[in-house]
Amino acid sequence: MSFLLPKLSSKREVDQAIKSVAEKVLVLRFGRDNDAVCLQLDDILAKTAHDLSKMAVIYLVDVDKVSVYTQYFDISYIPSTVFFFNGQHMKVDYGSPDHTKFVGSFKTKQDFIDLIEVIYRGAMRGKLIVRSPIDPNNIPKYDLLYQGI
Amino acid sequence: RPEHRRETQRFWRENRVEAAERELCLVPAEEYERFSRALEQAVAAHRQREEERIGQVSAPRAAPGPAPGTASPPPSADRSPDPGRRAPAAGDGAGGAAGREPSWDAEQPGPSGMQAGPDLNWMEPGQALTFIGHQEAEGKGNVHTGAKPPWLTEEEAGSKQEIGPSYEEFLRQKEKQKLRKLPPERVGANFDHTSQTGESWLPSFGRVWNHGRRWQSR
Numbered sequence: 001m002s003f004l005l006p007k008l009s010s011k012r013e014v015d016q017a018i019k020s021v022a023e024k025v026l027v028l029r030f031g032r033d034n035d036a037v038c039l040q041l042d043d044i045l046a047k048t049a050h051d052l053s054k055m056a057v058i059y060l061v062d063v064d065k066v067s068v069y070t071q072y073f074d075i076s077y078i079p080s081t082v083f084f085f086n087g088q089h090m091k092v093d094y095g096s097p098d099h100t101k102f103v104g105s106f107k108t109k110q111d112f113i114d115l116i117e118v119i120y121r122g123a124m125r126g127k128l129i130v131r132s133p134i135d136p137n138n139i140p141k142y143d144l145l146y147q148g149i
Numbered sequence: 150r151p152e153h154r155r156e157t158q159r160f161w162r163e164n165r166v167e168a169a170e171r172e173l174c175l176v177p178a179e180e181y182e183r184f185s186r187a188l189e190q191a192v193a194a195h196r197q198r199e200e201e202r203i204g205q206v207s208a209p210r211a212a213p214g215p216a217p218g219t220a221s222p223p224p225s226a227d228r229s230p231d232p233g234r235r236a237p238a239a240g241d242g243a244g245g246a247a248g249r250e251p252s253w254d255a256e257q258p259g260p261s262g263m264q265a266g267p268d269l270n271w272m273e274p275g276q277a278l279t280f281i282g283h284q285e286a287e288g289k290g291n292v293h294t295g296a297k298p299p300w301l302t303e304e305e306a307g308s309k310q311e312i313g314p315s316y317e318e319f320l321r322q323k324e325k326q327k328l329r330k331l332p333p334e335r336v337g338a339n340f341d342h343t344s345q346t347g348e349s350w351l352p353s354f355g356r357v358w359n360h361g362r363r364w365q366s367r
Contacts, residue, residue, distance in 0.1 A: 011348070018352050022342050023331060072351055086337020088365075089355050100357055126334035128355060128367050 004046040005029075005058055009065045017059055018087055025056040025090070025119050030063050030070065030101075031079035038079045041105035048109050048116075055120045077103045077142055085123035092119060093129065095136040097144040104140025111138055 008014050008028075018026060029045060031038035042060065049058050063070045063078060073082055081102040083090040091099040092115070106112045114133045122130035132139075161171055290296030314322070331338075356366040 015346060015350060015352075019342055019344070019346065023328070023335075068351075072354065074357070084352065086335070087340040087342070088337040088353055090336070091355055100354065123336040124332050126332075126336055128336060128365070 005042065005049060005060050007060045007062070009062060011066055011068050014059075014061060014066055014069055017057075018084055021057050021084070022086065024054075024085075025116055025123065026084035027056055027058040027116070028082045028084070029058070029060050029079055030073065030075045030082065031060070032062060032064065033060070035078055037105050041079045041081070044106050044109050044112050048112055052113065052116050056116045073101060075101070076145055079103075079105065083119055085119070088128065090119050090123060091129040092132050094132040094134065094139045096139055096142070099129065103142050106134070107138040111135075 008017055014028070017028070027045070029038070029041060031041070033039075033042075045058050045060075049056075052058075061069065063075055069075075073080070082100070083092065083102075089100065092102065093099050094102065096103065102115075106115075111134045118130050118133050157175075160166075166174075284291070292298075353361060353365055355361070356363070
């Protein structure tokens with residue numbers, strides 16, 4: 001499914017995407033194309049991309065190719081999805097330890113659509129952090145690794 | 150005079166004016182006579198000055214005033230002011246006005262038939278309009294003969310250039326209109342999408358690494 005979505009393979013391309021997407025939510029999926037959970041997530045992303053085309057733009061980023069951003073966004077688990085609006089990072093409270101990215105895959109397409117809509121509405125109101133509408137049972141669980149912080 | 154005295158006394162009583170103040174307000178008869186004589190002289194002198202001034206202004210005019218028939222009587226005997234009608238000199242009187250009338254009628258159709266030139270200075274004494282010459286355009290015709298106006302005769306030359314913005318500019322303008330409808334307090338409203346950033350640019354991560362302004366963590 002990942003061949004349906006556009007890919008970014010260098011820092012310059014990622015920069016270009018962040019700077020150029022205007023008035024829409026930018027969704028960056030960090031992961032690998034052949035990872036099992038990534039495939040599930042990419043499936044959901046590809047199927048909803050058209051319906052969300054007026055609100056969101058979706059790109060896939062390979063963590064092995066753009067190491068700068070892998071470190072900058074502290075991607076420890078894949079897939080991780082980062083959201084931007086007009087060049088500004090958007091935080092979402094999913095009930096999980098990390099608000100800066102969404103770790104794992106979504107259970108249903110509707111979860112992803114609801115999340116994008118909440119992020120879009122919050123951004124239009126000027127909010128940098130929003131609360132996720134997804135049922136906490138559907139959020140993947142993971143342990144946040146603290147490395148000497 | 151006796152009624153006036155009674156009235157003044159009534160006025161003093163009703164307003165309870167003191168005796169000293171009454172003296173101040175009363176004008177003795179001699180003073181009043183003196184004042185009226187001085188007033189007559191001053192009025193006569195003023196009217197004489199006005200007549201001289203108007204005589205100087207109206208003398209260079211070729212034609213007489215707007216209403217031809219009125220002969221203004223000599224103002225010396227009459228004290229009441231004349232309503233605007235002034236003869237150039239008091240001595241002309243009726244003879245001068247009658248003699249001028251037929252000559253003015255003869256000139257009435259004159260100015261419209263003559264050429265533009267020095268005869269137009271009846272509006273501005275001392276300044277003539279600048280004459281730029283007769284406009285000779287027998288071949289092309291002009292507005293009176295119903296010729297085609299110049300802005301319509303150049304149809305084949307000017308049609309290559311399009312007037313107004315190009316199509317791309319129009320589309321861009323439509324995008325800008327849509328932008329204006331968005332709420333102004335949205336995230337990144339003032340983000341410059343076209344700024345050139347170097348190799349080491351990283352997007353704002355909302356103070357995750359304790360780096361950046363405090364408002365970025367709102």
